[in-house]
Amino acid sequence: MGFSGQFCEIPPMVNALYPNTAQCHSLLCGHGSCYTNENMSEYECRCHEGYAGDKCDRIRSIGLHYPSAYVALEPWAIEQGNLTFTIRTSNESGLIAYYGDDSFISVELYDGRIKIAFYIGNYPTSHMYSYVTVNDGLAHRIEIIVQGKKCSLTIDDQPMQSVENDGRLEKFSIHTKQYLYIGGLPATRATAVKSLFHVKETHSFKGDFFQSFVR
Numbered sequence: 001m002g003f004s005g006q007f008c009e010i011p012p013m014v015n016a017l018y019p020n021t022a023q024c025h026s027l028l029c030g031h032g033s034c035y036t037n038e039n040m041s042e043y044e045c046r047c048h049e050g051y052a053g054d055k056c057d058r059i060r061s062i063g064l065h066y067p068s069a070y071v072a073l074e075p076w077a078i079e080q081g082n083l084t085f086t087i088r089t090s091n092e093s094g095l096i097a098y099y100g101d102d103s104f105i106s107v108e109l110y111d112g113r114i115k116i117a118f119y120i121g122n123y124p125t126s127h128m129y130s131y132v133t134v135n136d137g138l139a140h141r142i143e144i145i146v147q148g149k150k151c152s153l154t155i156d157d158q159p160m161q162s163v164e165n166d167g168r169l170e171k172f173s174i175h176t177k178q179y180l181y182i183g184g185l186p187a188t189r190a191t192a193v194k195s196l197f198h199v200k201e202t203h204s205f206k207g208d209f210f211q212s213f214v215r
Contacts, residue, residue, distance in 0.1 A: 032056030061210035064183045067094075067203035072179035072186075076214060078105070079171050081146040083180075085212040087205070090137045094205025098193065099180045103172055105151065106199045107144065109135065114142060117198065118151040122167025125197075130155055141211070146172055182209055 024034040029045035030053075036043045047056035050063075062071055076083070076099050083097065089109065096114075097107040106117045112135035119125040132155055134140040143154040148171045152162045184204035185193060194202050 028055065030055050030057040059182075059210075059212050061208060062182065063208055064204045065206060067206075068184055068187075069204045070181050070183040070185060072181055073214065074179070075177055076180045078146050079148075079173065081172075082143070082213065082215045083107075083145075084141070084143045084214075086139050086141045086210050087134065087207055088137065088139045088210075089135050089205055089207025091135055091206045093201050094203055095181075095184050095199055095201050096142075096205055096209075097180065097182055098185060098199060099174075099178060100198070101174045101176050101178055103174055104193075104198050105144075105146065105172070106193075107142075108199060108201060109205045110200065112136075114153065114155065115200075116144065116151060116153060116163070118146075118163055118165050119198075120149055120165045120172040121169040122149065122165045126151070126163045126165040128153060128161055128163040130158075131161065132156075132158055148172075180214065182212075 024036045024043040028034050028043065031051040032045040032047040034043050034045060045054060045056045047053070050059060050061045052058045052060040078099065087096065091109055092112045094109045095106070096109060099105055103120050104117070108115045110129065112133035114130035114134060116128045117125050118128070128151065130153060134155065141156055145152045149166060149169065150162055150164045152160050154160045184190070185202050190202035193199055
């Protein structure tokens with residue numbers, strides 16, 4: 001709400017009630033609005049729908065209801081990374097998350113299961129499919145952990161699954177600045193990624209993405 005730019009990276013204007021307040025400016029509140037108290041000594045951030053945190057910098061909920069829907073997040077420090085989120089969907093297929101260039105990780109819905117493709121540069125790409133389906137319209141917590149050449153998946157209270165992209169290279173690294181995409185992919189990126197066989201689908205899964213944690 002109020003953000004602009006190709007990746008919604010330009011924050012809204014400062015609250016017009018306090019245009020000259022040094023403490024309270026838009027950069028302080030990320031995806032939210034800044035308000036000061038009556039004596040102008042403190043400020044608070046009131047987050048836009050779907051965001052949370054003291055600085056409104058954490059995604060709380062995203063509704064992905066169109067095939068072309070996506071959100072681009074800042075680059076992921078994936079060498080020892082954790083991507084945890086909750087989804088709710090009735091779809092059988094669709095892209096959930098993608099990050100990378102030559103090396104990559106993709107998370108998709110495939111016949112209602114979570115499918116992960118993981119490639120740190122050791123041919124061939126490693127794949128993992130969840131034991132359980134997650135397209136029953138209920139909320140499911142997904143935790144994906146990357147440690148070197150190993151990728152682990154945990155869904156709700158199910159046993160952890162792991163896959164290893166074994167070979168000479170020991171860790172995931174990319175050579176260009178890339179965004180962590182949630183949902184689908186922008187058209188130009190989708191064409192390149194699909195041609196490299198990094199994903200089966202480039203359209204977003206249809207559903208809700210919330211309670212996310214990226215580290």
